[in-house]
Amino acid sequence: MSTRKAKPIVAVVGRPNVGKSTLFNALAGEKIAIVKDTPGITRDRIYADVNWLNRAFTLIDTGGIEPDSKDIILSQMREQAEIAMATADVIIFLVDVKQGLVDADSKVADMLRRSKKPVVLVVNKVDSFEKFMADTYEFYNLGIGDPVPISAANRLGIGDMLDIVISHFPQEAEGEEEDDRPRIAIVGKPNVGKSSLINKLLGENRLIVSDIAGTTRDAVDTEVIHNGKEYVFIDTAGLRRKNKIKEELERYMIIRTVTAVERADVVVLLIDAGEGVTEQDAKIAGIAHERGKGMIIAVNKWDSIAKDDKTIYKFTRKIQDTLSFMQYAELVFISALTGQRLPRLFDTIDAVIENCTLRVSTGVLNEIMTEAVAMQQPPSDKGKRLRLYYITQAAVKPPTFVIFVNDKELMHFSYTRYIENQIRNAFGFRGTPLKFIIRERKDNQK
DSSP states (O other): OOOOOOOOEEEEEEOTTSSHHHHHHHHHOGGGGOOOSOTTOOOOSSEEEEEETTEEEEEEEOOOOOOSOHHHHHHHHHHHHHHHHHHOSEEEEEEETTTOOOHHHHHHHHHHHHTTSOEEEEEEOOOOHHHHHHHHHGGGGGSSSOOEEOBTTTTBSHHHHHHHHHHTSOOOOTTOOOOOSOEEEEEOSTTSSHHHHHHHHHTSOOOOOOOOTTOOOOOOEEEEEETTEEEEEEEOOOOOOTTOOHHHHHHHHHHHHHHHHHHOSEEEEEEETTTOOOHHHHHHHHHHHHTTOEEEEEEEOGGGSOOOTTHHHHHHHHHHHHTGGGTTOEEEEOOTTTOTTHHHHHHHHHHHHHHHTOOOOHHHHHHHHHHHHHHSOOOEETTEEOOEEEEEEEETTTTEEEEEESOGGGOOHHHHHHHHHHHHHHHOOTTOOOEEEEEEOOTTOO
């Protein structure tokens, strides 16, 4: 089983009003702020998926800056730079040709230079290359490489900028030894016990993070051996800040989650049994769901809950109601503190990985589909009835199926969900989302 290469992460850093959101929208397409198919999730454009010349990457917005005073702008820019340095493969440092070079730009440039991460210096609002070229050269003084002139609003120079950005991505080496150890991201709100869980799995206090303001670290990959098998756990506990306002913390959390989920095969969402499942948990779960990852919900601190014979049933119902878009997720009740049921967690991870990579033969799929159609007639509209011709599995991680039909418009979401349920009834696929692609084929095409 070869692992999917993780998508590179590109972060944007810049002062207020240099055009970060305009650039974000230009790269992501305007549709980014709308979330259609995942209930329970609202995202304020923190991240977007971008494709350029067959290279896919995740673009993250490191956060807005309140333009109160020069000192505040500088400290908030430093925080942006810290998030970018901790999470990104490539950093876009956006400056404004009309505002010119300012002191805060130089100070942030020093930080970025020391980070040893590739930085692309992008000069925005260059609406005419002839007119503003001399002003663009001023930014050579930052000492972080050649300034790239663009106009995000007029979509000028964006292709050249993206060529430079993707040139910094790690090369997809041929014939390189593939690391096929299962990668598991432990995600969840702050203080639900993510580090305690990994410490318990390791049997040592490996992840202690100092609480000094401003400590950042890359997500730590921890190797754990269980029953002779190696696993890599990706932790997202970093970037703890005591004095952060709630919105900022949430942005950190979502950026850390996206970067960890991107690299994982299976995501373990840790929920605090005392608090139950929250809206924030639903947001985090939604990121994994959108990215088609295997999903386990681990209810931590289960040992501290007063129980009767209905406790597990009630708790399960509550989780399924709040996370209704991922009924497929596996559920385990654990205690990171005492180690209760941790072996069960490993068994569940193994089972989910198997399901994410399960392939079903075309013959069997078509039998299931034919039977499903016979049991529940496909919908019709204005006298025209949906016909399903053929189904085949196109990919794994997540299992992806292509259904050929006579008219895509007639294939309602609810009927696709019905077919999905029939496939799940036959094969389980516990813990993994399933993806369906609907293709049209006219009756006379054979």
